[in-house]
Amino acid sequence: MAYSDKVLDHYSNPRNVGSMDKSSNEVGTGLVGAPECGDVMKLQIKVNPQTNIIEDAKFKTFGCGSAIASSSLATEWVKGKTVDEALQIKNTEIVKELALPPVKIHCSVLAEDAIRAAIHDWKAKQGAAKPVAVETK
Amino acid sequence: MSTDVKTIPQGTNGHPEVRTQEQRTAANGVKLPVYMDNHATTPMDPRVLEEMLPYFMEKFGNAASRNHSFGWAGEEGVESARERVAKLIGATPKEIIFTSGATESDNLAIKGVAEMYKEKGNHVITAVTEHKAVLDTCKRLEKYGYRVTYLPVQKDGLIDLEELGRALDDKTILVTIMAANNEIGVVQPIAEIGKLCRARGVIFHTDATQAVGKIPIDVNKMSIDLMSISAHKMYGPKGVGALYVRRKNPRVQISAIIDGGGHERGMRSGTLNVPGIVGLGKACAIAWEEMAKESCTLAGLRNRLRDRIMGRLDEVYINGSMEHRLPGNLNISxxxxxxxxxxxxxxxxxxSSGSACTSATLEPSYVLKALxxxxxxxxxxxxxxxxRFNTEAEVDYVADRVIETVERxxxxxxxxxxxxxxxxxxxxxxxxx
Incomplete structure (x- = not known):
């Protein structure tokens, strides 16, 4: 099994590993996958409520090297984007960037799901805290 | 595995470990990469290679050429190998049929019995943890109208003998249960299974690919009727194996699946792979001499690996019985x-890993699931x-690398x-x- 250099790099030097306080109103948490399937990703974002910009992102992943690389890359990509921009990230872009083989495409799908789940969680919190806040367009 | 990567930083403690192709030696002198996948295949023993070499050039004759010295030389090599294989398992030379490997031996045993005894019955018993060479052959038989019972295994990987007893019926013609499992190394109660089958007049085949040369196997003491053997799992060459076929008490007959020149008493046609067979013979001779001592050494190394890993990491689980297990096997989650x-x-x-990601099917190991x-x-x-060729220093290196990677x-x-x-x-x- 040959891994691309980018997968190897993210596996060996994963970016933004860690956890943030999931009870904080500024933090959205996405937990996707299942241990039985061999992949679980936790992706967290910290959003500036004034600008809707994702100021920080952290992840932890149980999964193969491609799953680790996909989630590591996802945290890099969402940082500095607004939540709506982050929602535009497609799994196919992750596949392309990491040169994932067809058998690993589900890793990229899971990473996209993790971004969406984290944003969804954050939006739900804003909805509860201050009803008017987020929905744009 | 990429070997041209100049730097693979291992960020456990912030100190990147720089490795280049030239520095393929670990700190404790271990040469890298370390091979510790001896259930997949074993490296050839140099003594085996040495014995095989003349049979490629000088002694190239066809063992079936009866009327010249080239043929006789080949035949001599084959017959000497037949004796050595037989000796290791307590058989007679005429009971050894050379094949291309254990997959072929499994096919020949199972399909051969099914066809030969189809008037007697149509029921075959096997276990869910068998190698695919047995399971898929049984599935093929089901397509031909045979009935197959797949026995479950207990938590330790062993079959339940009472369950086997209950599964036997008057239509059962064959029981095929492996001697030692290729993933978890669990050794089945072969002698008890053999006894049970003998008492019920049912033929007993065992796929002993992982067991022969590693643990004592005696076809008479264990009441084995058919047994598959592979050379490359015991420091011999790839592409050669054998099937033991009992000739008396009782005489077992099988139909051939490869027809042709009538080699190997008509059970397996095809020009004999003389160098390979000579290699298998030598591998068996070495095992006969060294197995007892070697199994102690391997069990010592295996336990060292286990203790070192389990001493440092929590929530590590051994898969399968530790008591009934090949000396060189450790399978842990x-x-x-x-x-x-x-x-x-x-x-x-x-x-190797039982992870789905390492398999083509994206399913985790069916053997572990069965446990x-x-x-x-x-x-x-x-x-x-x-x-055979692993060292204590390698075991220590492997344990340490595993521990640091799991922690990371x-x-x-x-x-x-x-x-x-x-x-x-x-x-x-x-x-x-």
Whole structure:
């Protein structure tokens, strides 16, 4: 099994590993996958409520090297984007960037799901805290 | 595995470890990569190669050429090998049929019995943890109208003899149960199975690919009627194996699946692979001499690996019986760490994983599932196969690399974090894809 250099790099030097306080109103948490399937990703974002910009992102992943690389890359990509921009990230872009083989495409799908789940969680919190806040367009 | 990568930093403690192709030696002098996947295949013993070499050039004759010295030389090599194989398993030379390997031997035994005894019955018994060479052959028989019982195994990987007894009926013509499992190394109660089958007049085949040359096997003491043997799992060459076929008490007959020149008493046609057969013979001769001592050494190394890993890591689980197990086998699951990512982290060590990600089917190991190991732990399993050429220094190196990689990946694992926070992972409602 040959891994691309980018997968190897993210596996060996994963970016933004860690956890943030999931009870904080500024933090959205996405937990996707299942241990039985061999992949679980936790992706967290910290959003500036004034600008809707994702100021920080952290992840932890149980999964193969491609799953680790996909989630590591996802945290890099969402940082500095607004939540709506982050929602535009497609799994196919992750596949392309990491040169994932067809058998690993589900890793990229899971990473996209993790971004969406984290944003969804954050939006739900804003909805509860201050009803008017987020929905744009 | 990529060997042209100049730098693979291993960020466990912030000190990148720089490795280049030229420096393929570990700190304790271990040459890299370390091969510890001896259930997949073994390196050839140099003594085996030495014995084979003349049979490629000088003694190239066809063992079936009866009327010149070239043929006689080949035949002599084959017959001497036949004696050596027979001696190792307590058989007579005429009971050894050479094949291309254990997969062919399994096919020949199972299909050969099924066809030969189809008037007597149509029922075959096997176990769910068998190698695919047996399982898929049994599935083929089902397509031809045979009835197959797939016995479950207990938590330790062993079949339940009472269950086997209950499964036998008056239509049963064959029981095929492996001697030692290729993933978890669990050794089945072969002598008891043999006794049971003998008492019921049912033919007993065992796939002993992983067992022959590793643990004592005696076809008479164990009442084995048919037995598959492979050369490349016991430091011999690939592409050669044998099938033991009992000739008396009782005489077992099988139909051939390869027809042709009537070689091997009509049971397996095709010009004999003389160098390969000579290699198998030598591998058996070495095993006969050295097996007792070697199995002690291997069990010592295996236990050293186990103790070192389990002494440093918590939530590590051994898959299968430790008591009834091949001396060189260790199969363990590292909770909260996925197997393929672990293999990636120890990429200068050759081992196998039961993780789905390492299989073509994306299903975790069916053997581990059969033990009742949850899919999560099956994904986290690693098989270590320690063999003749592994050293204590290699075992220590492997243990240390595994420990540091598991620790690193657990720091990365949301499951480990949740477990440490006291979350019961079984109660979590996972949002599967």
């Amino acid at each position: 590292f909770a909260y760490v996925e197997g393929e990512s672990l293999l990636m982290g120890i990429n200068d060590i050759a081992v 009742g190991t949850g899919d999560d732990l099956a994904h986290s399993s690693i098989r270590f196969g320690i063999g 990946l657990r720091e990365l694992s949301p499951l480990y974090e949740m477990a440490k926070e006291g979350v019961d992972l079984k109660s979590v409602k996972w949002a599967a894809e």
